[in-house]
Every structure is written in structure tokens, then in C-alpha cells.
Amino acid sequence: MNTFQRITTFGLFSVLLFGAGPVSPNAPDKYTPIDVASGGTIRGVVRFDGARPQLEQVDIATKEDVCHSEPVYSEKLVVSKEMRVQWAVVSLTDIKTGKAFQEPEDPKDRPTLDQNGCVFSPHVVLVGHGKPLKLLNSDGVLHNVHTWPKKNRSKNIAMPGPVKEMTVKFRRPERIRVSCDIHRWMEAWIVVTEHPYYAVSDEAGEFELTDVPPGNYTLRVWHETLGQFDQEVEVKANAEASVEFVLSERGQNSGAN
Amino acid sequence: MRRTNPPVDTERSVIGWEYLVAVIVGVIAVSVFIAGCQTKASLPSEPTMSPTVSPGSVGYELFQAHCAACHGTNGRGDGIARMALDVAPRDFRNEPFRYVSTMDGIPTHDDLVQSIKNGRVHGQMPAGPWLSDEAVNALADYVLELNRLGWVDRLTQEFADDQDMTPRDIAEIAFERVTTEEPIVVAMPSPQFRPNLASGKVLFMESCAACHGPSGKGDGLDTPLDELGRPIKVRDLTTDAIQGGSDVFELYKRIRCGIPGTPMPAQPAMTNEQIWQLIFYTRSLMGQPLAGLER
Numbered sequence: 408m409n410t411f412q413r414i415t416t417f418g419l420f421s422v423l424l425f426g427a428g429p430v431s432p433n434a435p436d437k438y439t440p441i442d443v444a445s446g447g448t449i450r451g452v453v454r455f456d457g458a459r460p461q462l463e464q465v466d467i468a469t470k471e472d473v474c475h476s477e478p479v480y481s482e483k484l485v486v487s488k489e490m491r492v493q494w495a496v497v498s499l500t501d502i503k504t505g506k507a508f509q510e511p512e513d514p515k516d517r518p519t520l521d522q523n524g525c526v527f528s529p530h531v532v533l534v535g536h537g538k539p540l541k542l543l544n545s546d547g548v549l550h551n552v553h554t555w556p557k558k559n560r561s562k563n564i565a566m567p568g569p570v571k572e573m574t575v576k577f578r579r580p581e582r583i584r585v586s587c588d589i590h591r592w593m594e595a596w597i598v599v600t601e602h603p604y605y606a607v608s609d610e611a612g613e614f615e616l617t618d619v620p621p622g623n624y625t626l627r628v629w630h631e632t633l634g635q636f637d638q639e640v641e642v643k644a645n646a647e648a649s650v651e652f653v654l655s656e657r658g659q660n661s662g663a664n
Numbered sequence: 665m666r667r668t669n670p671p672v673d674t675e676r677s678v679i680g681w682e683y684l685v686a687v688i689v690g691v692i693a694v695s696v697f698i699a700g701c702q703t704k705a706s707l708p709s710e711p712t713m714s715p716t717v718s719p720g721s722v723g724y725e726l727f728q729a730h731c732a733a734c735h736g737t738n739g740r741g742d743g744i745a746r747m748a749l750d751v752a753p754r755d756f757r758n759e760p761f762r763y764v765s766t767m768d769g770i771p772t773h774d775d776l777v778q779s780i781k782n783g784r785v786h787g788q789m790p791a792g793p794w795l796s797d798e799a800v801n802a803l804a805d806y807v808l809e810l811n812r813l814g815w816v817d818r819l820t821q822e823f824a825d826d827q828d829m830t831p832r833d834i835a836e837i838a839f840e841r842v843t844t845e846e847p848i849v850v851a852m853p854s855p856q857f858r859p860n861l862a863s864g865k866v867l868f869m870e871s872c873a874a875c876h877g878p879s880g881k882g883d884g885l886d887t888p889l890d891e892l893g894r895p896i897k898v899r900d901l902t903t904d905a906i907q908g909g910s911d912v913f914e915l916y917k918r919i920r921c922g923i924p925g926t927p928m929p930a931q932p933a934m935t936n937e938q939i940w941q942l943i944f945y946t947r948s949l950m951g952q953p954l955a956g957l958e959r
Contacts, residue, residue: 468886549874551929555891557822558837560768560845561760563922565929567871573933579837588927589874589885 438602440507446618447642449499451650453492453612453628457657460484465592467525473546474525474590481592482530484632491612492654494531495630496582496596499604499616500637506618508535508603517541520585520595522550522566527585527595531607536580536599542566542573554597555584563588582629596631628652716809723806726799730792731807739810749788752894756807757814759892760924763908765917767846767932769924776804786905812842850916853940860958864945867938872946875927876901880949891925898927904950912954915943 462480485493499505511517518534520527521543534540544550547568554562558579566573577583580601587593598605606614621644629635633654642648716723728737734753736742741755754761761771763779771779780800783791792800815838823829869878877883880901890896904910908918919939922930931939947954 549871551927553927553929557819560770560841561924563769563924563927563929565871565922565931566933567931569870570933588888588929 438502439504441504441620443506443618443620445644446506446620447644448647449616449619449626449640449642449650450647451497451614451626451652453495453497453608453614453630453652453654455486455490455492455612456653456655459486459488459490460656467590467592469525469590471525471548473548476524479524479526479592483594484630485530485610487610487612489611491608491610492630492633493608493610493612494529494596495608495612495614495628495633495652495654496531496533496598497606497608497614497616497626497628497652498600499602499619500625500627502602502604502619502624505620506603508538510538514539514541519543520552520597521545522552522587522593525550525587525590525593527587527593529595529607531596531598533598533600533605533607534577535603536601537576537578539574539576540597542575544568544571549589550587550593551589553586553588555586557581557583559583559599626650628654630654632656634658716805717813721806722799723802723809726795726803727806730795731803734789739807751788753789755814756810757817761807761811762923762925763914763917764844764921764924765848765850766844766921767848767930768844769922769930770842770844771808772844772847773801773804773808776807777801780804782909784907785909787907808842812838815841848917848920850913850920851936853937857937857940858958859941859944859954859956861945861948862959864941864948867942868945871931871934872901872942880946885927888927890927896926901946901949902951904952906950910947910950910952912943912947915946916940919943 462485463483465479465481467474467479482494487493517539518532519541520529520532522528523543523545525546525548532540542552542564544566549568550566552562552564552566552575556562556577556579558581559577562575564573564575577597577599580599583597583599585595585597598607604616604619606616608614619642621642623639623641625637626640627635627637633656636652636654638650638652640648640650715721718724727735727739731739732743733745734741734743734749735756736746736753739756740758741753743753746753760769761776761779764771764775766772766775777800779789780792780795780803783789795803816834819829819834819837820831823834868876868880872880873884875882875884875888875898877898882898882900885898888896888898899906906915906918908914908923916939918928919942920931920934922928934942944954944957948957
């Protein structure tokens with residue numbers, strides 16, 4: 408090794424060692440919990456613009472009886488008769504301070520991802536970063552919870568029939584697709600959140616964020632098929648802000664509040 | 665992460681003027697970095713080439729000499745010899761390592777050392793008995809570093825539009841994804857343990873048959889795919905051609921840790937004794953029953 412290499416090696420090592428220092432996934436400048444005294448509420452709805460897409464029935468390619476108990480439909484795009492979109496994730500993107508994560512008193516009430524009738528349920532589940540997510544296997548057949556994270560370490564966990572419950576945690580906030588290699592139609596999303604101001608639209612396409620400190624925010628909607636859009640929202644003390652997103656398969660959002 | 669230190673020239677004075685210059689360069693580099701952090705400038709915290717993989721480094725030269733023919737000059741699995749192979753050589757930049765002894769799918773240094781030393785008895789990777797321990801260590805560090813650089817590339821591309829992801833965040837995540845936190849210990853069964861074919865079969869039906877088939881012939885899944893979407897074979901357990909090795913300790917690691925990059929999951933819920941029952945059962949499927957097995 409010559410002199411130049413020795414110098415560059417040492418120099419680069421210094422940078423590398425420094426760069427690989429203590430990990431701080433939740434740097435304090437990102438989100439700080441505070442007591443929210445006179446917070447407001449954001450209530451809204453996610454609408455669909457266009458011809459109502461029909462639910463696609465999934466071809467169940469297995470003989471296991473438990474997978475055939477009910478017809479299975481893809482949940483990639485669920486639009487109600489009233490043209491409301493289910494499974495859209497709504498969140499505040501730029502909130503720096505607000506309420507703390509609420510730990511349920513009873514572990515039974517923790518965020519849960521069940522495998523029931525060879526379907527992940529719910530299709531989209533929210534869990535705080537570093538907080539426990541309960542995995543259930545109600546089916547009594549072998550499933551594997553195969554996660555496809557970008558920021559977290561990968562997990563591919565077997566849940567044989569007799570194993571009814573397990574707990575997993577994800578350290579970094581991100582949306583993680585989940586699949587099962589044995590029943591390939593099974594798919595879900597674990598949304599690991601950096602703060603509690605996240606909601607998933609229900610069957611009526613409705614969502615609600617409570618105890619929001621008064622202020623101006625960017626509200627984001629994300630849907631796995633319809634894309635991601637932002638809009639501005641003003642929250643006043645002890646008041647309700649009403650928001651509407653309109654999503655379409657053309658990838659537009661004509662929402663207004 | 666282990667790194668191999670560059671060999672030291674013992675005949676010369678260790679504290680030569682070069683080292684003084686190196687220290688100064690290092691201090692300047694760190695100062696620039698700190699200044700960059702304070703001003704929140706998006707200074708790349710990551711040199712594109714790290715010392716381990718730079719041309720001229722021990723690992724680089726060894727890799728070019730012993731691995732590049734199949735795994736490619738840059739470790740992308742695209743070496744000149746790949747056209748003669750039945751299976752694609754590992755792409756160290758874009759694929760997880762398969763044979764691990766950890767619950768987070770990241771190989772330990774020793775996992776990589778074993779793969780390099782022993783090769784794949786039933787695959788096409790040759791063993792490397794001629795390589796010194798020092799050389800094997802350097803190669804293990806080298807391939808892990810290639811894997812980390814692959815993560816840096818993919819994450820940089822993935823989060824190109826994400827203002828919240830700084831190069832430093834990407835460097836941290838890439839580092840995490842090659843640094844295991846959950847190595848396992850292969851524990852022996854308790855003295856009370858009795859290997860039993862019937863108990864093993866029950867466990868096999870519960871936890872293995874869905875993919876490996878009820879008879880273990882690897883016919884449980886229709887079209888198994890790896891994580892890159894390529895068709896792969898579920899192992900036929902009635903032969904002893906087990907890629908990761910069919911000795912009991914390797915079988916233990918495969919069952920407990922799974923095979924990253926493939927459908928084979930880890931089994932965190934299984935007890936130690938259940939794993940040993942499965943080892944005894946699968947070895948009997950392979951026609952290599954272990955002593956003491958009760959029918």
C-alpha cells in the first residue's frame with residue numbers, strides 16, 4: 408500500500424466511521440409529543456371520480472377448506488355504492504408537535520393484523536414506530552407474514568396453524584407491503600407512523616383526526632392504487648375542519664376544503 | 665460490521681509522516697462533515713467508493729481473482745462464466761444473502777466465511793480451501809460491503825423525490841441492513857428430548873408441507889418465486905442435496921432463520937425441541953436418519 412492510499416484510506420475511514428455513528432430514526436426535530444389543550448378535529452371523506460370499479464373476486468389456488476369459507480375479493484380498490492374509497496391512508500405530513508401515541512391499556516386492543524379466511528384483515532393497519540403490532544392466525548393453517556420494507560429490516564415469519572399470536576415491531580416509519588407466499592393473493596399494508604395523526608378511510612370513505620393543535624397543515628392522502636395527493640388544511644381551536652379528497656384512476660385529486 | 669485492517673508494513677517506522685498527513689486529512693474530513701451537519705447542507709455522508717471495495721484493496725484484488733468470473737467484476741452476478749451455469753450467481757448488490765444464522769436475515773461475518781470456505785456442495789459455487797483465513801475474512805467483508813453499496817444505490821433511487829430522506833438517513837439505513845442485531849445460538853436439545861418420527865411428522869405437516877409437500881418432495885407450491893420475482897425450486901427434502909448443508913446445525917439454522925430472499929420464512933415461534941424433531945424428521949426423509957430416532 409503506498410503513501411497516497413494510506414492517506415485516503417484513513418481519511419475516508421474517518422468519514423465512514425462518523426457517518427455510521429449512533430442511529431437516530433426519531434430525531435427530536437421530527438416529532439415531539441406535547442399536551443394538546445384545545446385541539447381541533449379534521450373530519451373528511453375520500454370520494455371516487457369515475458365509473459365505479461367492481462370488486463374482483465380472487466381465484467383461490469389452494470385446497471385448504473378454511474380458504475374457501477367465503478368468496479375472497481381483492482381490496483386493492485374498494486369503492487362503495489356512494490362512490491366512497493375505503494383503505495385510503497390520511498395523515499398530516501408537516502406536524503412537528505402534537506398528542507402522544509396512546510398505548511391501549513389492554514394489550515388486546517393493540518393494532519392487529521389477522522389472517523382470517525386466508526385474507527389479511529384489516530387490509531391496511533396503522534402502528535406507531537417501535538410500537539407492538541399483533542399478528543393473529545385465526546385460520547389454523549400455515550401462513551407466512553412476508554414484509555417488503557424499504558427502511559426497516561425485512562421480516563418473513565412463519566405462523567403455523569397452532570401459533571395463534573405473535574408480536575412484531577418496526578422502528579422506522581414507512582408503508583410496508585405484506586404478502587403470504589403460500590396464499591399469494593393475500594396482501595396487506597402495515598403503515599408505520601411517526602406520529603398519531605394518521606387515519607384509514609372506512610367503508611363509508613370517512614376518516615377523522617382528533618386533538619390536532621390549531622394551525623395550518625398539509626394533509627396527505629395515499630391509496631395503493633389511486634396514488635398520493637396533498638391539500639392544505641387550517642385547524643382552529645376546538646373546531647372541526649371539513650376536508651374532501653376526490654381520487655380517480657386517472658391519478659387526479661380535485662379535492663377542496 | 666467487521667472490517668479487515670490493511671496489512672501493516674512492519675519493516676518501516678509505524679508513525680511515519682504519512683500517518684501525520686492522514687490524521688490531518690481525517691480531522692479535516694470530520695470537520696467538514698460536522699460543518700455540513702450544522703448548516704443542514706445535504707452533504708453526502710457516504711463516499712461512493714469505500715476503502716474496502718476500492719481497486720487496490722485486499723478485498724478487491726481477491727474478489728477479482730477468485731469470485732468475479734461468476735459474480736461479476738462489480739459483484740452484480742453477471743460474470744463471464746454465468747452463461748455456463750444452471751443457476752444465477754448471487755448478485756451481491758441487489759439480493760439478500762441466503763444462508764444466515766440470524767433472525768433479521770442479515771448474515772454474520774462467520775456466515776459469509778462459511779459460504780466462501782465451503783462453497784455450495786450441491787450448487788455450483790466451489791469451496792475455497794486454498795484461501796487463507798485472512799483472505800476469506802477480507803472477501804467476507806468485501807461482499808458485505810458490496811451489499812451495503814447496493815442498498816445505498818437502491819435507497820437513493822427509491823427516495824430521490826423524498827425531501828425528508830437525507831443522504832445520511834440513507835447511509836444509516838444501508839448500514840442497518842447489512843448489520844445484524846439478532847444472531848441465533850444453535851442450542852442442543854435437552855437431555856429429556858426423545859426424537860420421534862410421529863411427532864416430527866405432525867410438525868412437518870403443520871409448518872413445512874404447504875411448500876415442501878406432504879411427502880417432502882418440494883411439490884407444495886405451484887410457482888414459487890424469489891424476492892426478485894424469478895421462479896425458484898422448493899427443495900426436494902427426499903434427497904440430501906440441501907444447498908445450505910444437511911448437517912444438523914445447518915438444518916437448524918435454515919429452519920429457525922428461514923432463507924432470506926425466498927418464500928422460506930423464519931420460525932421464531934418454534935421451540936428448540938420442535939426444531940430438533942424436524943431435523944430428525946427431515947434427515948429421515950433424506951434417507952440419512954440420525955441415531956436414536958424412534959419410529
